[in-house]
Amino acid sequence: MLYNFKETEEKWQKIWQDTRAFRAQPDPQKKKYYLLEMFPYPSGKIHMGHVRNYTIGDVAARFKTLQGYNVMHPMGFDAFGQPAENAAIKNNTKPDDWTHKCIREMETELKKMGFSYDWEREVSTCDSSYYKWNQWIFLKMFERGLAYKKASNVNWCPSCSTTLANEEVIEGGCWRCHAKVEQKDLEQWYLKITDYKEKLLYNLEQLKYWPERVIFMQQNWIGKSKGVEIYFKLKDNGRVIPVFTTRADTIFGATYIVLAPEHPLVKELIKGKPQEPAALEFIAKVAQESKTIRSSSEVNKEGVFTGSFAVNPVNNEELPIWIADYVLMEYGTGAIMAVPTHDQRDFLFAKEHNLSLRVVIQPGLDDNSRLSAYEMAEAYEGDGYLENSGQFNGKKNSPAKEEIALWMEVKGIGKIQEHWRLRDWLISRQRYWGTPIPIIYCPECGPVPVNEKDLPVELPKDAPFTGEGGSPLAKVKEFVEAACPKCGKNARRETDTMATFFDSSWYFLRFCSPQFNAAPFDLKEAKYWMPVDQYIGGIEHAILHLLYSRFFTKFFQDLEMVDFNEPFERLLTQGMVLKDGEVMSKSRGNIVDPDSMIKNYGADSLRLFILFAAPPETELEWDERGLEGAFKFLNRVWRIQDNLKDKADPQVLKHLHRTIKKVSQDFGEFKFNTAIASFMELTNAIYQLGADKEVFSKLVVMLSPIVPHFSEELWQILGNQGSVFKASWPQYDPQLLVEETIELPIQVNGKLRSKIAVARDISEEKLKALVLADQKVVPWLEGKTPKKFIIVPQKLVNIVI
RNA sequence: GCUGGAGUGGUGGAAUGGCAUACACGUCGGUCUCAAAAACCGAUGGGGGCAACUCCGUGAGGGUUCAACUCCCUCCUCCAGCACCA
Numbered sequence: 001m002l003y004n005f006k007e008t009e010e011k012w013q014k015i016w017q018d019t020r021a022f023r024a025q026p027d028p029q030k031k032k033y034y035l036l037e038m039f040p041y042p043s044g045k046i047h048m049g050h051v052r053n054y055t056i057g058d059v060a061a062r063f064k065t066l067q068g069y070n071v072m073h074p075m076g077f078d079a080f081g082q083p084a085e086n087a088a089i090k091n092n093t094k095p096d097d098w099t100h101k102c103i104r105e106m107e108t109e110l111k112k113m114g115f116s117y118d119w120e121r122e123v124s125t126c127d128s129s130y131y132k133w134n135q136w137i138f139l140k141m142f143e144r145g146l147a148y149k150k151a152s153n154v155n156w157c158p159s160c161s162t163t164l165a166n167e168e169v170i171e172g173g174c175w176r177c178h179a180k181v182e183q184k185d186l187e188q189w190y191l192k193i194t195d196y197k198e199k200l201l202y203n204l205e206q207l208k209y210w211p212e213r214v215i216f217m218q219q220n221w222i223g224k225s226k227g228v229e230i231y232f233k234l235k236d237n238g239r240v241i242p243v244f245t246t247r248a249d250t251i252f253g254a255t256y257i258v259l260a261p262e263h264p265l266v267k268e269l270i271k272g273k274p275q276e277p278a279a280l281e282f283i284a285k286v287a288q289e290s291k292t293i294r295s296s297s298e299v300n301k302e303g304v305f306t307g308s309f310a311v312n313p314v315n316n317e318e319l320p321i322w323i324a325d326y327v328l329m330e331y332g333t334g335a336i337m338a339v340p341t342h343d344q345r346d347f348l349f350a351k352e353h354n355l356s357l358r359v360v361i362q363p364g365l366d367d368n369s370r371l372s373a374y375e376m377a378e379a380y381e382g383d384g385y386l387e388n389s390g391q392f393n394g395k396k397n398s399p400a401k402e403e404i405a406l407w408m409e410v411k412g413i414g415k416i417q418e419h420w421r422l423r424d425w426l427i428s429r430q431r432y433w434g435t436p437i438p439i440i441y442c443p444e445c446g447p448v449p450v451n452e453k454d455l456p457v458e459l460p461k462d463a464p465f466t467g468e469g470g471s472p473l474a475k476v477k478e479f480v481e482a483a484c485p486k487c488g489k490n491a492r493r494e495t496d497t498m499a500t501f502f503d504s505s506w507y508f509l510r511f512c513s514p515q516f517n518a519a520p521f522d523l524k525e526a527k528y529w530m531p532v533d534q535y536i537g538g539i540e541h542a543i544l545h546l547l548y549s550r551f552f553t554k555f556f557q558d559l560e561m562v563d564f565n566e567p568f569e570r571l572l573t574q575g576m577v578l579k580d581g582e583v584m585s586k587s588r589g590n591i592v593d594p595d596s597m598i599k600n601y602g603a604d605s606l607r608l609f610i611l612f613a614a615p616p617e618t619e620l621e622w623d624e625r626g627l628e629g630a631f632k633f634l635n636r637v638w639r640i641q642d643n644l645k646d647k648a649d650p651q652v653l654k655h656l657h658r659t660i661k662k663v664s665q666d667f668g669e670f671k672f673n674t675a676i677a678s679f680m681e682l683t684n685a686i687y688q689l690g691a692d693k694e695v696f697s698k699l700v701v702m703l704s705p706i707v708p709h710f711s712e713e714l715w716q717i718l719g720n721q722g723s724v725f726k727a728s729w730p731q732y733d734p735q736l737l738v739e740e741t742i743e744l745p746i747q748v749n750g751k752l753r754s755k756i757a758v759a760r761d762i763s764e765e766k767l768k769a770l771v772l773a774d775q776k777v778v779p780w781l782e783g784k785t786p787k788k789f790i791i792v793p794q795k796l797v798n799i800v801i
Numbered sequence: 802g803c804u805g806g807a808g809u810g811g812u813g814g815a816a817u818g819g820c821a822u823a824c825a826c827g828u829c830g831g832u833c834u835c836a837a838a839a840a841c842c843g844a845u846g847g848g849g850g851c852a853a854c855u856c857c858g859u860g861a862g863g864g865u866u867c868a869a870c871u872c873c874c875u876c877c878u879c880c881a882g883c884a885c886c887a
Contacts, residue, residue, distance in 0.1 A: 213806065217804090217805085217883080219804095220803095220883055221883080301885080324885095327887075328887090336887045337887080421886065539881080539882090612814095612825070613826095615814085618807090621812085626813070673813095673815085676825090681824070745820040747820085747868075749867075750819095750866095750869095752820055755820075787867090795819055
């Protein structure tokens with residue numbers, strides 16, 4: 001009899017739904033386990049990436065349930081965002097209708113996969129019952145000065161006609177549509193994530209169960225560097241130009257100063273100088289270039305002399321001040337001291353413009369490795385001994401860095417400082433399908449926050465979107481016109497909406513109490529369920545979403561709404577699903593639709609294959625033959641029921657206990673591929689030697705997290721009452737793991753020559769005698785005397801001759 | 802450039818100091834069948850040998866060790882993130 005997956009899967013999905021099998025409720029008696037997968041954007045169809053992500057999570061959730069944990073496993077939809085607007089323009093529908101239709105379709109697809117979600121906790125970020133709390137959080141931030149508006153040079157995507165956060169600019173392009181990002185001066189809303197930079201950086205140390213590379217990526221992004229701000233004075237009028245450097249040890253080697261073209265002092269420096277016209281022309285030219293072009297021209301280091309000089313405070317030398325495009329206003333002070341001998345960029349620039357050089361670090365103390373400034377082909381950026389550096393001559397440069405910094409601080413010519421790469425988070429978008437920012441502009445009172453009791457500021461269901469840019473909300477008169485919450489006079493509503501990453505920065509908290517209507521989340525519920533024990537999602541969120549969520553959590557901690565500082569205890573980043581070595585994508589035309597795979601092989605086969613094909617973190621090459629293999633394996637297990645014996649073979653029994661041990665460990669470590677291999681080995685052994693109902697039942701329980709419908713059905717056929725998930729995870733008997741006789745490999749000079757079966761606790765002497773008498777070993781020892789016997793108990797024997 | 806990860810049969814992968822290639826896919830052979838499919842059994846890293854067996858073999862080269870896919874050094878290739886960050 002062949003396993004009928006279609007009927008079985010439908011049957012159990014209905015039972016699970018009818019019995020509310022995965023409903024989670026706090027239970028102080030039980031240990032909680034909050035398992036979360038990154039919620040999807042509701043595009044209407046799930047793809048293989050979702051299948052993989054959610055299968056991994058589902059196995060973990062079901063495994064923990066069998067182990068006796070009180071598991072919460074919720075699902076929802078990250079439902080705001082641009083595709084809904086694009087679809088609305090294209091199909092002439094409303095984003096709201098379109099999104100809700102997609103959500104329903106997606107729910108159906110997820111249910112077909114048999115995932116154990118507590119659907120009663122479902123949330124969609126586009127519902128006002130959710131985004132009301134986005135607005136509430138925004139107001140709390142506004143109250144504390146963490147949400148603020150400022151005019152500045154921002155990233156602008158011309159294709160999406162909206163602003164972008166720094167984190168959303170990937171290689172100079174828009175993260176969503178890849179169009180080249182432009183710079184624009186606009187007044188925009190920001191969140192002061194920089195107030196949390198220290199915590200965001202230092203608390204990374206707590207995240208012991210996060211992948212190292214995610215930690216590195218976040219560290220890199222926050223980008224702390226220690227250095228010194230050195231005060232150079234203008235020769236003409238003594239005005240100070242602060243310069244930031246991480247290489248205080250090279251201060252005596254500075255031969256010129258460079259300012260960014262946008263530096264506020266530049267205009268003054270060139271005024272009336274013969275260099276003025278050339279300098280102005282250069283500044284205008286750089287201003288036209290976008291940031292992307294400017295940072296891509298690595299080779300070409302252009303610049304002009306200002307005609308002014310600054311004084312090096314450590315030796316009173318006069319240094320020419322230049323303007324160059326390789327110095328950025330956004331980092332440090334927008335001014336640098338150039339040390340061409342020990343910085344490659346400065347070196348190239350100095351060569352190009354014939355500026356002077358001076359060596360201050362010699363790699364060694366001997367004469368033949370000595371550097372000579374004008375013979376160098378490139379800058380020496382390594383360590384060595386200081387020279388031409390006054391009182392610091394002869395010292396090692398690396399420890400001297402600190403010493404020189406302190407000395408400058410004492411002398412008042414510098415200050416030890418930290419610089420951070422992290423910028424405040426730009427959150428306003430000139431878009432319709434997002435959370436309205438709850439601010440009203442009053443001609444008298446200025447920007448005024450909406451009163452808490454007036455939340456939510458509802459997004460009107462209708463708005464004219466043409467895709468021509470500009471905030472669609474600005475065209476909805478009833479929305480824009482509002483009374484000032486302070487003075488009651490006629491005022492205008494903010495028409496920008498929030499970036500969707502705002503929505504996903506706290507949804508994990510909302511899941512704890514999705515219907516709660518007195519606050520974003522019920523503190524009691526959050527206290528029980530949070531933090532998330534295991535979070536699973538794609539590596540593409542390593543910076544954006546994970547950093548923002550950490551920021552929000554720290555903010556809630558400051559509001560005393562939570563009593564922990566990191567939201568996600570463990571993180572697993574699953575690899576992508578590839579087809580023919582490439583990411584599956586519409587444009588490549590290599591998409592494999594999960595739905596048709598479910599039709600042909602069933603959800604359980606798909607789940608099994610996707611876990612077996614590769615470890616969760618690595619990329620997975622799609623291979624339909626592998627899926628067929630998974631299907632065959634299920635049928636093989638299915639047929640065991642027809643050949644059960646009264647008593648299991650003792651070898652099979654031992655094998656079962658080895659499997660329990662191995663699989664329990666593997667499941668705990670998310671090594672599903674090797675766990676499945678163990679199941680296959682056990683199945684092969686059962687085929688050869690035979691098993692009874694008890695052995696088979698235990699195999700079924702262990703398989704259930706991976707292939708839940710299949711296992712429920714077998715569990716029932718085997719005569720058990722109720723769901724297999726009410727069973728408990730099998731325990732192994734350590735006594736059954738101990739083998740009386742073991743097979744020892746025998747090596748001669750580290751090469752395998754023989755294997756002998758011996759009693760587990762054989763004495764060394766007896767073992768030696770046996771080995772020396774072994775037929776296959778003897779020829780190798782002929783005429784030689786063993787120098788040494790290496791015996792690793794119960795592992796191996798190695799004879800050295 | 803910097804940082805991180807990886808490199809193992811025809812393929813996906815296993816083994817993190819102790820029997821390299823578990824498990825699966827594919828291929829080949831067999832059983833069953835009128836035949837095919839399914840199922841079941843067996844073989845399957847490369848070279849040499851009728852064979853027992855033997856030599857070589859985890860990107861390349863060196864080292865440590867009785868013993869290295871695993872640890873150390875040098876290098877190559879691929880992937881990812883950041884990048885004129887001073």
